[in-house]
Amino acid sequence: MSERTDDQTNDASNRALSSADRSYLDLDTSDKTYLDSNELVINMGPQHPATHGVLRVILKLDGERVLGTECVIGYLHRGVEKIAENRTYTMFNPYVDRMDYCAAVSNGLGYCEAVEKLLNVEAPPRAKYIRVILTELQRIASHQLWLGTHALDIGAMTPLFYTFRDREEILKIFEKYCGARLTTHAFRIGGCQYETYAGFEKDVKNFLAFFAPKIDEYETLLTTNRIWLERTRNVGVISAADAIALGVTGPVLRASGVQWDLRKAQPYAAYSEFDFEIPVGTNGDTYDRYLVRMEEMRQSMRIVEQAVNAIPEGPIMGKVPKVIKPPVGEIYHSIEAPKGELGYFIVSDGSTQPYRLRVRPPSFVNLQALDIMVRGLLVADVVAVIGTIDIVLGEVDR
Amino acid sequence: MNPAMNSAFNAGMAPVATPWFFYVLAGLAVASGVAVITRRNAVHAALALIVTLLSVAGLYLMLYAPFVAGVQIIVYAGGIMVLFLFVIMLVNIERSSKERRFNRIWPVGLVAACALMALFVSAIVKGKALFPDRGMPLPESSNTQQIATLLYGEAGRMGQYTFAFEIASLLLLVAILGAVIMTKKKI
């Protein structure tokens, strides 16, 4: 698969939206034969418990049925891309942690690999293994956070506390490794800054043994719960064609039956060396997305187990010049973040600072699917669908 | 409940409070009745109507008709008025609350109502002698059972009002169907 550029993505999404019914924006009022008495415009957010931050969704409702939605974003805009133009490549590294703050390690991995590609250096194998272990742990942590908040949105309070209890163990490993829990800044351009601490492997193995039964525990609470099934089955359905047209990636795409995972499609880091499966759904509804993510957690554990057992000895930093000054050129590199394809497009003018840095955040692109997914559903489903897309506003607004 | 206790209830509780309670309830009923027809805001009118209905239920209790009072609370205050409030919220009343309250022919209506009132007053004043001063004692404890006997009959015999009861249920069915068909957007 050739690298897709941003232009192509935008083209695809424009096609999808023009084919969709957007008449709600200019409601035709000339037709007086039938007046709807119940039409209601509701502002969901930016302060709302279920919009995962500061997303604002303008809902046009008929009673409780959603006629159309409009997302208003930008409440968390910090100009990350612009900041990049005024920082050196090294200095910008911590900033990417603040985009998807629930999966900071993945953000760092994507950025470091993009710059490495631009510099034409490669991280040593041990660094790659460390990267895989941490990134997959981060994927589990991100999915745990998603599961807890998603279940809370649908009204199940208890899973939130279970997932946070278990996420804590991952964060402890992060803290021991690099000193930070959330915005880790774990990787450097060319490898990793830190060697693993003594007992790292034991900690990771302990976690794997601890966490395996916990996933089953989550599933006993939800997977066969009648109310959970009724709330998620056939809710927020998106077909594979629609999902591809909108550029949706990650578990949302896979739940629609498209087997597309960058870890397999264009392996980066050390992923080509591990044996794992890509779970796919069939219906593309909220329940399938739930199942896909649950299975992804299990697959991540498999990857971590293989990596931690086969971690090679050696240096952890590649040959990187003291001053990072990439040659003139441009690069697009993307990885499979927990939420989907996370891409960095960097244009270098040969100086120490990027000329332009553009991020392709998965949440932002996936959020476009909200309108198609919720049209004709009820207000309660909007909440469920926002949860199931798994957005992080820091990444949407950047 | 045995009859002895019941007579204790009637003798002990009811006569002490009767006149006072009556005036309070009657006053409440009429005052909130006035509010129903004068309030500009339909929700206020509905709340006033609820007060009227509850005080009328209280009057039923004083007339030894507890079952009717219970039905009044459940059906009227709990059911019909919730329906009214529901509809008031569905239809947008912001516009109507700024408009005239009364229609153009309100003087005619008022005159007609006054004439009716005059009729009532004359009927009550002239026919006063027709009404005996004291009500007959009604057994309160078996009120529900007696109503049931009248409605459904007993020991295999049809009650006096069984047929009317069935007709009434048919009426309700028709009303439900009619309401559903009228309010449904697409059938």
Next chain:
Amino acid sequence: MVEITTLHYLVVAAALFVLGVIGVLTRRNVVIVLMSIELILNAVNLNLVAFSRMWGNLHGQIFAIFIVVDAAAEAAAGLGILIAFFRNKETVNVDEIDLLKW
């Protein structure tokens, strides 16, 4: 205080009835007109129950229950018509409901 007799109840019922009639004849809002009808039905009920007490039998109370049933049916049908009407004309005023067909 005076003993409360049937006549007292009849006076209250008459007052409620007249109030209901005034509401029906003068108000514009259909919802309030319907509520005034409920007022009238309640006045009738009060009379029936008072007479039931006066004669010492329960037929009046039975009648009152039937009237409650009737009131429920009336409210359901009336409000149904109101909603259907509001959908088409966007008004709830009686004096604007003056076309047989639109």
Next chain:
Amino acid sequence: MPNFIMSYLGSKVTPGEAGNQFWALIYVLIIFAGVAVAVLAMNWIERKALAHFQIRLGPMRVGPHGLLQPIADAVKLMLKEDIIPAEADQFVFWIAPLIGLLAAFTVYTVIPFGPSQAVSDMNIGILFMLGVSSLGVLGIVVSGWASNSHYPLIGALRSSAQMVSYEVAMGLAVVSAILMTSLNATGTGTLSMIGIVQAQQQQGVWFIFKFFPLGFLAFVIFAIAMIAETNRAPFDMAEAESELTAGYHTEYSGLRWSLFMLAEYAAMIAVSSIAVTLWLGGWMRPFPNLLHAPAWDFIFSLFPGLTFLGLAAITFVGVARMPSQSFFKIQRIGLAVFAAVLGFIALLLLVIAVAGRSADTSVAARFREGIDYVYWFVLKVAVFMYLFIWYRATWPRYRFDQLMKIGWKVMLPISLGVLIVTAIVGVIFS
């Protein structure tokens, strides 16, 4: 006057029947205070139980094990600024929580805590209860409208539609229980709450086990409908916080908000009381007919004291397990005092049980009887309260259309069927 007051003490009917207004007033005050305390306790228990379901500790700071937390909450809510939105309908906004509260508390006048431990025994008791508890929805509907805001309005519409639909199934379930009351020797049923419990006693079976599974089905229907009726999870559409921020009380704050909470919890206790009265034998202890000997009476009358003794013992264990740092000294003392109070109550109850074991007319015997009745009633209601918390911790929230679908297409047909079959079976067996 003292004679008038004392004369009631020996009687075996409710103050309402005895026409004793003084004692009726006292009963009302006792019930009011009792319900208020129960709501506070329920608040603490819910937070603690929910916390332990969710591997947390819950309130721990205010008082030992957070025992004073509800009081602190109440004080905070009273001191909070009471905001009325500028565009709200002031009068209706002000009166709405009172409607809910009034409806929730009025119900308690007919709840029988014992054969004479009720304010009054109305002939139409159950009808009155259903009617008045259904008035509570008016407060919710009106508050949602008066807030003049979209989320409360949707919450109010949801809750009115929800309550109207679930009331039907609830009423039919209740009717099938009332049908069972008529299956005694005289052949006449009753709507009186006390009469219903006495009918269960006469027939020697709780109605939940009568004509198994008919009584059980009706009970289940009622138990589901009562959750919907009180707007609790998983049917908490009206205040679904992830969808409607806080539903009908989004705009409320401070004291007025706390009145809504008080009304909600009082209504929970009230509907649980209906369920207990109709299906679980009300105030009766287990096997009142089978184990009828005075010795059994005495053994069962020890239960209240023993329960409090157990609570005191648990609390003393808690005292012993407290960390020994000086920081916890005050908390330790507080918990020890609480344990001592519980122990004292236990002792008092045991003394009453022993003192009133034989004599039939003495005040002590009457006290023992009364405590017995209230104890078993409260115990059964407490089980329901725990179930409410359990449901909330376990289940996700239903969607509104699913809720209506269950109400009309599942619960209503089943309850109708149960009613018809109960009637047929009743005719066959009587």
